[in-house]
Amino acid sequence: MPAIGVVLFPGFQIMNLAPLTVFEFANLERGDAFYDVTFLSEAGGLIRTSIGLVIETEPFSGRRFDTVLVVGSIQVAPSAPGLIDRLRETAATARRVAATCTGAFLLAEAGLLDGRKAATHWAHARALRRLHPSVMVDDDRIFVSDGNVWTSAGMTAGIDLALALVEDDLGAGMSKGIARKLVVYHRRTGGQSQFSALLDLQPRSDRIQKVLAYARGNLRNALSVEELAEAARLSPRQFSRIFREETGQSPAKAVENLRLDAARTMLEDGRHSLDTVAQETGFADRERMRRAFLRAFGQPPQVIKRNARHHEAVPIT
Structure with missing residues (x-):
């Protein structure tokens, strides 16, 4: 059972949780709990989103996760050093690491994007490039994968990333079926532009x-x-x-x-x-x-x- 650790922090933007529905529907399609999703934060407890919704989390405990998924926020600010340390430790034992939207900034702070290609919300791409010059920022892609690290553009692009992760695990047929259930395009390629x-x-x-x-x-x-x-x-x-x-x-x-x-x-x-x-x-x-x-x-x-x-x-x- 692939365990997914979703890393949260105070003030994250709730749209970043939309991709989790892809994993939920994968479980429904299979008829079993294939994906096990756990919400993580630095100290555990209640984490408030930018709009005020409160979510219960567990503290980092050394548990090994198949996938570590880091969410993003509307306003980008330096992360708590403790959170970055925990993220770095947990990512070291994970099969793959992913980030939606500005979650790429946390991966960059943890050194997980050094020398890698990465995507983020187009409005923050210049800042990511400036703050972390070792990251090869692609400010036009829907999502980017470089080795075992996956990053997506903003907002709904996280759903495309999640569909790609499920396709990587369970095949194109499963990913396509989930996309149909969610009434989304199956699926925008990672190379598709963010702009319209x-x-x-x-x-x-x-x-x-x-x-x-x-x-x-x-x-x-x-x-x-x-x-x-x-x-x-x-x-x-x-x-x-x-x-x-x-x-x-x-x-x-x-x-x-x-x-x-x-x-x-x-x-x-x-x-x-x-x-x-x-x-x-x-x-x-x-x-x-x-x-x-x-x-x-x-x-x-x-x-x-x-x-x-x-x-x-x-x-x-």
């Missing part, structure tokens, strides 16, 4: 939001200014002015970013040819898509597709 074109735009008005939804659902169309303006029920000139005011981008640039977002997702999924991706996302041909990818990502679509395939094919130990 729609999130970057964030228009203020419902009118422009509806236009973006229209564009996202009709990427095969030309999506000219005239077509988008008609969807917004505005003149092309008025639409272009309002669109730029609300999003900070021209309609043409926003449409290209939406196409890139969709194309990258399809490439990372790995089931589509380059020609199909180009057609489905409105680039029309591979060469136009290649030029757009080079401008945006500095690498052609073939490289992104190959990297995603490599991530899925190579077993992680």
Whole structure:
């Protein structure tokens, strides 16, 4: 029975516990208590989350865990030296170590990320790089595994990490079944970007939001200014002015970013040819898509597709 020790500390963010549902459902799918989850803290007792929920924990006791999972917090601050010492000791006997969100900072403080690749919430990646220069921070990945150390980006990315851990233990079929039960995408590859074109735009008005939804659902169309303006029920000139005011981008640039977002997702999924991706996302041909990818990502679509395939094919130990 793989024992999972979840390391908590005062003020941690409760979303970091969402990945534990993946292990719970693995037990339900198997019909036995395959995973045994224990909450740990430096001194044991009640630990309060950032929103006020209180959780009972056990103190570190020298018990050996298969997996040690460290949670994160909204505000990053130096950890208690005692906690870092206990974490370092417990991790030394674990088969693997993982951290969600800013939990990577605790792993770094314990020296567990020295010389390793690691992910964290994009908003804190620069700080992790500055405070711990020996860590190779990847500020764009959903999750990263380097040897027996796994780290994820912020918030829901921890669920992707947990699904990957279950897949590592029990196979892709189990992980896929759990994802379906949880109604989540199965599963975003570790190489998938944390960023979304729609999130970057964030228009203020419902009118422009509806236009973006229209564009996202009709990427095969030309999506000219005239077509988008008609969807917004505005003149092309008025639409272009309002669109730029609300999003900070021209309609043409926003449409290209939406196409890139969709194309990258399809490439990372790995089931589509380059020609199909180009057609489905409105680039029309591979060469136009290649030029757009080079401008945006500095690498052609073939490289992104190959990297995603490599991530899925190579077993992680």
